[in-house]
Amino acid sequence: MKQEALTSLVIKNLHTVKDLEAVYELEARIWSVEEAVPVNHTVATVKNGGFVLGAFLGEELIGFQYSFPGFDGTKVYLCSHSLGIHPEYRALGIGEKLKNAQKQTALEKGYDLISWTYDPLETVNANLNLHKLGAECTQYIENAYGEMSDHMNAGIPSDRFLVEWRIQDERPLRQFSLEVLPRAIETGVADGLAVPENVNLFYDNEKILIPVPGNFQDIKKRDFELALKWRKSTKDAFAHYFSKGWIVTDLIKDAAENQYLYLLEKR
Template sequence: MNSTVEVKLLTTIEELEQVQQLEKSVWKDQVIPIHQTLTAVKNGGIVVGAYHQNQLVGFSYGFPGFINGKPYLCSHMLGIEKNFRGQGIGEFLKKAQKNAAIEKGYDLLTWTYDPLESVNAFLNLTKLKAICSTYVKNCYGDMKDGLNQGLPSDRFQVEWWISTPYIEEAHQDELSAIERVPYVQTANGLPQLAEVDPSSFFSRWALLVPVPKQFQQMKKDAPELALDWRLKTRELFEALFENGFAAVRIVKTGDEPVVYYLLKKRDLLPVERRPFK
C-alpha cells in the first residue's frame, strides 16, 4: 500500500463533511446526511478515513445492528478516490475498522457487495477471510449510478467473524479434486455460465463456481450476457446457500475469462451458525 497514506477514526463534523465530499466524488449521488453519521459515531458506529497529504482519499462507514440477541457492526459504505484505487487502501481501511470494532466489543461485521464484481470478492473473501451464505435479490432496487445501473442490485451479505482464529489462518485446499460448475465461451470469447441443475451439487462438500473476471466491461459490451450471469448465478447461489454452502474465497485462474468462488459446507467452518437469512 502507498506508504504515505495514514488511517484514523473520524468523529468531528469537519471530518464527516470531508466524507460527504468524497461520497460525491465516488458515487455522484445522494450523500449520507452529516447528522446521521455524527449520531452513528456517537452511538457505537465507526467511520475510518485514509489520508494522503492531509487529503481524505478513502473512508469506511459502519453503524450498529442487532440480530438474535447480539449486536454487530453493519459496515455500510467503503469509498476510495479514483486515483488511489488498486493500492491496498480498501484492505487497510477494513482492518482499521476491524480493530476499532474489537475495541468496542463487536465480534461480527457484515456488509454487502455485488457477487459478480470479482475484485471486491477477492478483497472480501480471500484477503479479509469473510464468508457468505446469504444472497439478497435486488437488494437496493433500481440503482442509477454508473457501477450498478442496468441490472438488478443483487448482493452477497458477508459475515466477518473478527474474533475467530479463522480470519488469521492460512487456508489451502486441493482444488483439483473439487468439482467446477461449467461455463462455455461465446463466439466473441466471452464466458457464459452453462445451464445446470443446482440440486446436482448439494451432496458435495465443496464446489467451485465461476464468475466473470471483467463484469463491468461485460455490462458495457454485452448487457444481455451480463443479465444472463446475474439470473443464473442468483438461482445457483440461492440454492447452494439454502442447502448448507458458504462462499469462502476467490480462486484466480491464469488465462481463463473467469475466477471461481470456492464454496464449502458451512458446518465445516469454525464460525457461528448462519445469522442472516
C-alpha cells in the same frame, strides 16, 4: 508516484462535522449525491456506537469506511455500510488497509462480528472480502437495494452477498484441488467474453465451485444482455446451494483459464 506516496498514508477515526462533510463529498464523487450518506446521519452514528474512518495523504481525504451498530434480535454486531476510494487512488491496497483498521477499531469497541453486503459479480471486492480478509458469505439477497441509478449498478438487479467477518477467529487452512471439484456453472467464450451456459443444481459434494467473470463492468458496457445472463445464472446457482447448506468461503483465480471461482463448502 502514487504508490510511493502511500507510505505516508494515515488512517484516522473521524468525529468532526468538517471531516464528515469531506467524507460526504468524496462519497458523492465516487457514486452520486443521491447515494451519499447525509452528514447528519454519520454525525449521529459516531455518537452511538459506530464510526467513520478516513484515509489521508497529507490533508487530502482519499478513502473512507463507514460502519454503524446492528442488531438481529439476538446479537449486536457492526454493520459495515460503505467503503470508498478516490478514483485516482484505486488498486493500491487502500481498501485492505481501511478494512484492517475497521477490524482493530471494532475490537476496541467490543464487537466480534462485522457484517456487510457486496455484489458477488464484483471480483475485486470478493478477493478482498473473502481471500484476503477471510470473511464468509452466508446468504444471497435478491435485489437487495432495489433499482440503483449509479454508473456501477444501473439496469442490473442489485443482488448481494451477505458477508460475515468473525474478527476474533483464526481463518482455517483450506486444502483442495481445482481440478477435481465440480463446477456448478459451465462456461464458454463468445467474442472474447466469458459466457455462462448450463447451471448444475444436482451436486452434493462437500466442496463445489461457481465461476464468475473477472470483468463484469466491462461485460456490462460491451454486452448488457450477457451481463443480465450472468446475474441470473449466478443467482440461480448461489440461491440454490445456500438453501441446501453451503456457504462461500473463498475466491480463487484460475490462472489457466483466466477465470475466478467461488469456493462453496458445506456448513
